[in-house]
Amino acid sequence: MVSSSSTPAAFVTGAANGIGEAVVARFLAGGYRVAMVDLDADRLRAAREKADPAGERTIEAVADVTDEQSVRAAISATVEAFGRLDAAHNNAGITSSGPNTHELELSAWQRTLDVDLTGVWLCMKHQLPVMLEQGSGAIVNTASIAGHIGYRNAAAYAAAKHGVVGLTKTAAIEYAPQGIRVNAVSPGPVQSDMLEASFERRGAAVRDWYYASSPTGRFASLEDIAHAVHWLASAEASFITGHCLSVDGGWIAQ
Template sequence: MSASNADLRPVAFVTGAANGIGEAVVSRFLAGGYRVAMVDLDAERLTETRHRHDPGGERTIEIVADVSDEDSVENAVTTTVNAFGRMDAAHNNAGITSSGPRTHELTRKAWDRTLEVDLTGVWLCMKFQISVMLEQGSGAVINTASIAGHVGYPGGTAYAAAKHGVVGLTRSAAIEYAPTGIRVNAVSPGPVQSDMMAASLARRGPAVRDWYYNNSPTGRFATLEDVAHAVHWLASPEASFITGHCLSVDGGWTAQ
């Protein structure tokens, strides 16, 4: 069910919305009174997630899209505006991990795919989101970076390169659009309790899990809600003078 374009409730666009951080962010935006465009490549899981958070389908729409495909992203943004009339916040969260091989062992295919999704996908989303926000004269973009966007990540060269790129993209765009009423920020999560992390740890073994815990100043992983609250706050009027910032949600990891 599409909401009326006359509806004054704010609108959020969330990629990677079917699970993990994206799902938690959808839930937080809904709790904050937003209407939400839920964007993901996994159609079945996206529907299941929407039914959990908006059973009546009154405040959300599902959009199946591949963030690495320009036409798919453009269609997702257009669909959102056609349904809701505007876009007040965008969380560019969809991503994949690439860990294990050392730099010289990486295949070109793995390198290209990681950057296509984790960096180019963020840029493509911003390209079309910002065009909408420029017409409105306002908007907040929040990208998902990582602590791997600020420090080295042995065994995850492609992922670290992509996330460092997201940080640079965020800061550069923030400067470009600051005079227009558009803010661009990022969150940089540390290890997060998620399906993606669980799969990575299962693949890499208990020693890696123990290493993460032993190197966290707080001795724990972030919850999905820890990250979602940060995203929601960066989108809110309370953060109206914050742009070009990468908010670490890492329990002090990068402060070491």
């Protein structure tokens, strides 16, 4: 039986760096307790010590979002520690860019879909029963602008993120009567280690093109995305479900 402790609890995957780490900080600032979930145990420990030095408002759970048993254990640990689950940010993901569609290796295609789409679904599969028992909850998935438009040299990534958008909308309809909201954020380019690594692989010309293509002339900060996630999970967005919020500086409005 889920406890009715009054302090809200959040569950964040990909919490050891980047968007996930920023979202953890925003949830903590908003008064939540947070389960920080990541595959990299060392980075996760460092991120937790930075976010919550006293270790009083967070737990860490090392988990692989592509493994159902691992996901189930992480969510069980969250409920055991906090007694409830009010918000979930299913954020863990990998980028995939490179050859044209016909040149993709099956292994690369499958790995991207396993992490970026199946991983989101597995988390939702085990978060939703907790929220159903409570009669409330908010899930925010990380999609991408690549989930709304075609994205050259990123067939697997675009397919996975389009899938996240469809999954989000479908679950929103299914669970709205039970008081559960399901939304997504769709970031454009975000200034992060992941983006910089992509530019290093693809070259300065690609970096320059991305900057030139941004209507605002800049990329999103990690905090830009974190504020959007926190808002979608909050009571201020209580009548918003099934929505994919583009946080892209107008990128796909062009």
